Amino acid sequence: MNYEFKVTKTLSPKQKPDPDTLEFGKVFSDHMFVMNYTEGKGWHDGRVVPYAPITLDPAAAVLHYAQEMFEGLKAYKTKEGKILLFRPDMNAKRTTKTNDRICIPALDEELFVEAIKAVVRVDADWVPEKEGTSLYIRPFIIATEPFLGVRSAKEYLFMVILSPVGAYYKGGLAPTKIFVEDEYVRAAHGGTGYSKIGGNYVAGLKSQEKAHDKGYSQVLWLDGTERKYVEEIGTSNAFFVIDGEVITAPLEGTILPGITRDSVIHLLKDWGITVSERRLTIDEVYEAYDSGKLSEVFASGTAAVISPVGELCWKERKIQIHDGEIGELSQKLYDVLSGIQLGNVEDKFGWTVEV
Amino acid sequence: MNYEFKVTKTLSPKQKPDPDTLEFGKVFSDHMFVMNYTEGKGWHDGRVVPYAPITLDPAAAVLHYAQEMFEGLKAYKTKEGKILLFRPDMNAKRTTKTNDRICIPALDEELFVEAIKAVVRVDADWVPEKEGTSLYIRPFIIATEPFLGVRSAKEYLFMVILSPVGAYYKGGLAPTKIFVEDEYVRAAHGGTGYSKIGGNYVAGLKSQEKAHDKGYSQVLWLDGTERKYVEEIGTSNAFFVIDGEVITAPLEGTILPGITRDSVIHLLKDWGITVSERRLTIDEVYEAYDSGKLSEVFASGTAAVISPVGELCWKERKIQIHDGEIGELSQKLYDVLSGIQLGNVEDKFGWTVEV
Numbered sequence: 001m002n003y004e005f006k007v008t009k010t011l012s013p014k015q016k017p018d019p020d021t022l023e024f025g026k027v028f029s030d031h032m033f034v035m036n037y038t039e040g041k042g043w044h045d046g047r048v049v050p051y052a053p054i055t056l057d058p059a060a061a062v063l064h065y066a067q068e069m070f071e072g073l074k075a076y077k078t079k080e081g082k083i084l085l086f087r088p089d090m091n092a093k094r095t096t097k098t099n100d101r102i103c104i105p106a107l108d109e110e111l112f113v114e115a116i117k118a119v120v121r122v123d124a125d126w127v128p129e130k131e132g133t134s135l136y137i138r139p140f141i142i143a144t145e146p147f148l149g150v151r152s153a154k155e156y157l158f159m160v161i162l163s164p165v166g167a168y169y170k171g172g173l174a175p176t177k178i179f180v181e182d183e184y185v186r187a188a189h190g191g192t193g194y195s196k197i198g199g200n201y202v203a204g205l206k207s208q209e210k211a212h213d214k215g216y217s218q219v220l221w222l223d224g225t226e227r228k229y230v231e232e233i234g235t236s237n238a239f240f241v242i243d244g245e246v247i248t249a250p251l252e253g254t255i256l257p258g259i260t261r262d263s264v265i266h267l268l269k270d271w272g273i274t275v276s277e278r279r280l281t282i283d284e285v286y287e288a289y290d291s292g293k294l295s296e297v298f299a300s301g302t303a304a305v306i307s308p309v310g311e312l313c314w315k316e317r318k319i320q321i322h323d324g325e326i327g328e329l330s331q332k333l334y335d336v337l338s339g340i341q342l343g344n345v346e347d348k349f350g351w352t353v354e355v
Numbered sequence: 356m357n358y359e360f361k362v363t364k365t366l367s368p369k370q371k372p373d374p375d376t377l378e379f380g381k382v383f384s385d386h387m388f389v390m391n392y393t394e395g396k397g398w399h400d401g402r403v404v405p406y407a408p409i410t411l412d413p414a415a416a417v418l419h420y421a422q423e424m425f426e427g428l429k430a431y432k433t434k435e436g437k438i439l440l441f442r443p444d445m446n447a448k449r450t451t452k453t454n455d456r457i458c459i460p461a462l463d464e465e466l467f468v469e470a471i472k473a474v475v476r477v478d479a480d481w482v483p484e485k486e487g488t489s490l491y492i493r494p495f496i497i498a499t500e501p502f503l504g505v506r507s508a509k510e511y512l513f514m515v516i517l518s519p520v521g522a523y524y525k526g527g528l529a530p531t532k533i534f535v536e537d538e539y540v541r542a543a544h545g546g547t548g549y550s551k552i553g554g555n556y557v558a559g560l561k562s563q564e565k566a567h568d569k570g571y572s573q574v575l576w577l578d579g580t581e582r583k584y585v586e587e588i589g590t591s592n593a594f595f596v597i598d599g600e601v602i603t604a605p606l607e608g609t610i611l612p613g614i615t616r617d618s619v620i621h622l623l624k625d626w627g628i629t630v631s632e633r634r635l636t637i638d639e640v641y642e643a644y645d646s647g648k649l650s651e652v653f654a655s656g657t658a659a660v661i662s663p664v665g666e667l668c669w670k671e672r673k674i675q676i677h678d679g680e681i682g683e684l685s686q687k688l689y690d691v692l693s694g695i696q697l698g699n700v701e702d703k704f705g706w707t708v709e710v
């Protein structure tokens with residue numbers, strides 16, 4: 001395949017935002033990548049164009065039946081001024097699985113990565129340099145065919161937009177308070193939990209608002225069948241350190257296979273630490289706390305890399321983890337992972353890709 | 356509240372489609388209803404305008420996190436040329452519940468109905484007259500705020516579009532072949548099954564394609580926890596007639612509370628027939644078949660009104676229902692319900708509303 005995309009540059013570049021006050025996902029760069037799919041013709045006309053609104057028929061399938069998927073990754077600027085992506089091939093592979101689950105035509109995985117590189121290259125000066133900042137990359141596919149009926153669409157758009165984002169933690173890592181959700185459910189076996197589709201996220205809004213109202217920053221999801229096993233924390237994967245063993249939910253179709261999760265597992269194994277991908281009940285977590293064996297809980301994801309959990313609340317019972325302080329493993333994983341992403345720590349697994 | 360909406364008429368009316376070759380959801384009328392929501396200001400600027408594409412920022416929440424809901428109902432033209440809606444207040448009530456589930460700001464229920472009437476009035480000559488045809492009405496709400504982050508949006512559009520549709524059955528009612536889905540799941544307790552959101556539909560595409568490939572027109576969904584209880588048939592509710600009792604799944608949060616379902620229950624009770632809203636296992640259905648007690652299976656929904664099931668296939672075992680012919684109850688319910696909708700049968704429950 002030919003990955004030479006036509007580039008049309010903007011005639012009115014925007015002013016770049018102040019790196020000190022950057023928020024998440026509010027400001028977008030000057031350009032975007034766009035590619036069309038039409039039945040019979042396949043994916044075609046990949047191009048980099050000025051960031052601009054899109055026009056959709058009110059009957060476009062995406063607006064009614066949510067045939068839409070997305071990905072999320074970041075570009076980082078190194079001290080030497082190089083731009084690095086972190087494991088974009090993994091986002092491409094996850095896209096293939098997501099597309100299959102919701103009947104979106106497959107997208108070539110190399111093309112997916114090249115499209116990202118193409119638009120990041122054009123907007124290279126939108127990758128912020130200040131410590132902790134990065135350029136958030138949002139590839140997504142939407143069904144555009146105007147047709148009211150429940151079947152997969154015959155027309156799609158694949159787009160990549162870019163948003164410079166600030167440090168997730170102003171002033172270093174900080175432990176979060178997490179509410180254990182035992183009413184609403186995020187995913188069930190046979191459902192779409194492992195795929196990155198809009199529908200999985202909208203289902204969680206209600207629960208998130210409940211947690212916020214109670215003073216918690218995120219929810220810990222339990223399994224959809226028995227509300228017994230721990231699954232994910234908000235939009236990140238969850239890890240529990242019990243008696244020296246690091247435990248995270250297995251990939252059985254209900255949780256998103258996080259790229260940070262996979263990287264954490266690799267690092268821990270490399271450090272000789274026992275990691276288990278296995279079912280873990282919320283009861284076991286509380287029992288481990290009671291017996292003094294629960295040493296750390298943390299979440300992993302692209303947005304925050306590692307997010308230590310300082311408090312859990314389940315059925316009114318609150319427990320403080322690691323005295324509400326950051327655990328050693330959380331801190332080390334954060335330092336090493338963000339070090340690799342920024343090119344400051346040796347990338348022995350070959351995870352970073354230069355743009 | 357003031358339900359006088361500003362009307363801007365199109366200067367280039369489209370040609371109406373041939374009523375003989377009408378399909379479902381492909382052709383749209385000349386006008387649409389549009390109303391905006393902005394945080395602080397609430398819902399405002401309801402208006403009828405020419406049908407036209409809408410412009411969205413590529414970061415609009417609906418395109419990423421599927422914060423979107425829809426409804427579906429029909430307008431029918433009576434022999435006297437009147438235009439009737441069928442229980443639109445029920446669609447308004449369901450909208451309130453759906454909005455609450457996915458954190459869309461509440462929409463006044465009377466306004467919802469008045470908006471529909473307003474646009475149908477302007478496009479009154481788009482309601483087709485040929486037997487079996489109708490004007491499909493699609494109210495929907497989408498989150499338009501450009502913001503990449505998982506939280507409810509602060510800007511929305513409420514729209515109503517109209518599509519003239521042909522007879523669901525060309526040449527009378529016809530029994531369908533239904534595949535019992537025991538792998539993929541549509542909804543779970545604590546999930547969003549009872550709400551009319553895009554995310555529920557995209558999750559079913561894969562299963563539907565599987566059923567089509569095997570020669571079935573739709574799937575029968577089983578419950579998400581045990582894959583044991585019958586829930587819905589495609590995008591309609593399911594009824595089983597066993598030994599004189601008509602059984603349909605209860606409203607426990609996993610199935611859509613169909614307006615046709617509710618109407619069927621009312622009619623059956625009025626006719627002195629035993630109706631039970633209760634859990635029913637697929638095993639019971641097959642046992643009833645084996646003992647000769649399963650007399651009819653049918654689906655209910657706005658699109659087809661009543662759709663008799665002629666064959667079920669569960670784990671490779673196929674059973675013919677009512678010898679693959681239309682059952683008496685299915686036929687009677689279809690005749691009476693569509694008779695009421697068209698103004699040909701006395702509307703003793705006061706279900707129809709004139710536009």
Ligand SMILES: Cc1ncc(COP(=O)(O)O)c(C=O)c1O
Binds near residue numbers: 237259303
């Ligand atoms: C539901 C969910 N789980 C986990 C993750 C973490 O995945 P990753 O590490 O690839 O960012 C994300 C974020 O992308 C997510 O949305």
Ligand SMILES: Cc1ncc(COP(=O)(O)O)c(C=O)c1O
Binds near residue numbers: 590592611616657
């Ligand atoms: C999932 C689902 N179940 C049931 C129904 C039937 O509901 P109604 O009778 O209100 O059309 C529909 C269609 O709207 C549906 O989408």
